[in-house]
Amino acid sequence: MIKKQLVKVYFAWKDRVWKHQNGFKLNYLMKKYKKSTTLVVFFSAFPRTGMSATYNYVQTTKGLSTDRLFILDNFGHGKRGAYYLMEQGDRKLEEAVSDFLLEKMAIKTYEKIIFVGTSKGGYAAMYYGLKMNVDEIIAGAPQYYLGDYLTDVPEKKPIFLNIVGNPPKFTKxxxxxxxxxxxxxxxxxxxxxxxxxxxxxxxxEDHIKYLLNDLKLAQFEVYENIEKYKKHQEVALYFPQFLIQTLQKII
Incomplete structure (x- = not known):
């Protein structure tokens, strides 16, 4: 039932494909409102094991009357994600994502641009948010040291090698x-x-405390929302409410 509902949502939004001159194709959803002066961009986390990439927070944010852009990360091992960065050590994917974002950010004179994501999507929101100099970033339980994260257990090795190449073109x-x-x-x-x-x-302990320390040392404005759950996957239960509350404050 839930799957059927999601299919209906995606169909209604018209899943689109954008092709870069370097050959990379990006799947995306976009909803625009004529009077909106805010763009919110969503980057996806890893899907559950055995599943391919999915869009995140489409339903969660359905009540917002702002322009929303969802980008699919259907690259890498099993099409489960490559952090929107590279495949086999080739950074043409990053080139494509960067040019795509610049194009969509320029369709209006936006007064505010916000990048959003959790886990892998949180990393991407921060990476591209800084690269594009956006106004706000909302990230949930993001990774920070990407090499460490992708090499901490053997199960992640295929993802790591698909990103850096085999033999690797980038070190941990x-x-x-x-x-x-x-x-x-x-x-x-x-x-x-x-x-x-x-x-x-x-x-x-592995990532976020170092991220927060570096952000504060660099004198960025940082707002923290701290919970006490034990499993990383539980971010999916806690982040949606924080996301909506934060968007309502800053839009």
Whole structure:
């Protein structure tokens, strides 16, 4: 029943395909409102094991009368995601995503642009949010050191190798440095960060505490929403309410 409802939602939104001159194709959904001066862009987390990539927070945000753009990360191993960055060490995917975002951000004179995501999607929202110098980023339980995250258990090795190539064209450290370099290299300090996380699940000790420290050292404006759940997957239960409350405050 739920699957049928999701199919109806996607059909109503008209799943579209955008092709870059370098050959990469991006699937996306976009809803525009004539009077909206805000664009909210959503990046997807990893789907459940055995499933291919899906759009996130389409239903959660259906009550918002703002322009919304959802980008699918159906690349990488099993088409489950490549962090919107690269395949086999080739960064043409990042080139395509960057140009796509610039095109969509320019369709109106937006007064505010917000990037959103959880876990993998949170990483992408921060990476591209800093790259595009957007106004606000809302991230839930995001990774920070990408190389560490993709090599901490053997099950992630196919995802890691599909991103960096086999033999690897990028080292674990080079992946780790991607997002920290974006934070330290941003001189405008324009972007505001809204970070949801649990202090009781492993990504806090492994990633988020270092992310928060670097953001604050770089003098970004950071708002934290702290919960106490034990499993990383539980972000899907806690983040939607935080997302809606935050959007209602900042739009």
């Amino acid at each position: 450290k080079e992946l780790n440095d991607l997002l920290p370099q974006k934070i330290k290299g941003d001189t405008s300090r324009k972007t505001k960060f809204h970070i949801h996380y649990s202090s009781e699940e492993h990504t806090y």
